[in-house]
Each structure stands twice: as C-alpha cells, then as structure tokens.
Amino acid sequence: MATIEVTESNFNEIADDGIVLLDFWAEWCGPxxxxxxxxxxxxxxxxxxxxxxxxxxxxxxxxxxxxxTAIPTIMAIRDGIVVFAQPGALPAPALDDLITQVRALDMDAIRAEISAEINKN
Known part of the structure; x- marks a missing residue:
C-alpha cells in the first residue's frame, strides 16, 4: 500500500481501525x-x-x-489506540521488529488495562 499523506481532515478515517504507522517529519529534517x-x-x-x-x-x-517535540517521530496506532511513539529514525530491521510487536499485541488486554486505569481515577 502506498504511503498516505495524513492531514487534520483525513486523520480520523485513517487511524480508526487496524494498524497504522505514522511518520511525523519535516522537509528540512535530515534524519x-x-x-x-x-x-x-x-x-x-x-x-x-x-x-x-x-x-x-x-x-x-x-x-x-x-x-x-522531535522529528522524525514514529507512532503506531492499533484499533484507534496509540501503542508506540518514539522520536528518532529507525533502521529497517528495527521498523520490521516494531511491526511484528504491534501485530502481536493483545488488544483486549490493552483495552482492559485502559478501562481499569480510567475507572481508578
């Protein structure tokens, strides 16, 4: 799939479900x-x-x-939940490893953890 230019107007439809990887960048940024x-x-x-x-x-x-606060920043969203965010460029093997880890997440456990945290407050 081709990389999508994400804007305020299309963000919600892009990040609503499944796995989404975002690259926060700027033209002037060497890394x-x-x-x-x-x-x-x-x-x-x-x-x-x-x-x-x-x-x-x-x-x-x-x-x-x-x-x-720093670019590039790589962010992973799964089923509408941010599950990873880290500044700095990743080498290809590290990006592949991140993808493998995001695929392996137990989203039911993550949702339960978030719910428990919300209910605690």
Whole structure:
C-alpha cells in the first residue's frame, strides 16, 4: 500500500481501525529524509498496514495534539489506540521488529488495562 499523506481532515478515517504507522517529519529534517525511503519500503512490504506521513510544518495541530517535540517521530496506532511513539529514525530491521510487536499485541488486554486505569481515577 502506498504511503498516505495524513492531514487534520483525513486523520480520523485513517487511524480508526487496524494498524497504522505514522511518520511525523519535516522537509528540512535530515534524519527524516534518510528515514523516508525505509518507511516507504516497509509500506510496500506490509500492504495490510496503513502507513501515513504527517508533515509537522503543514499540520502543526496534529503535531501539537500528539505532543511531538522531535522529528522524525514514529507512532503506531492499533484499533484507534496509540501503542508506540518514539522520536528518532529507525533502521529497517528495527521498523520490521516494531511491526511484528504491534501485530502481536493483545488488544483486549490493552483495552482492559485502559478501562481499569480510567475507572481508578
């Protein structure tokens, strides 16, 4: 699947279900440019996952909403829940490992954990 340009207007439809990997980046960012081809290659390899790129300069509200303070930042969302977020470019093997880990998550356990945390407060 091709990488999708994520904006405020299409974010909710992209991130609502399944696995979504997001790359927060900017044109002026050297590490972002070096990570771009790695992200694109993973997108072609894992067609069941949505891969989105968020230009932090063009979409400041999304960057601010997710508290992005450094780029590139890689974020994984599964079934509408952020399950991973980390600044820094990843080498291809680390990105593949992240994908494997996100696929293996027990989302029922994660939802139960979130519910318990909410009910505790």
């Amino acid at each position: 972002c440019k070096s990570f771009g081809p790695i992200f694109e290659k993973a997108s072609a390899k894992h067609e069941d996952i949505k891969f989105g790129k968020i230009d932090t300069e063009a979409q400041p509200a999304l960057a601010q909403g997710f508290d992005i």
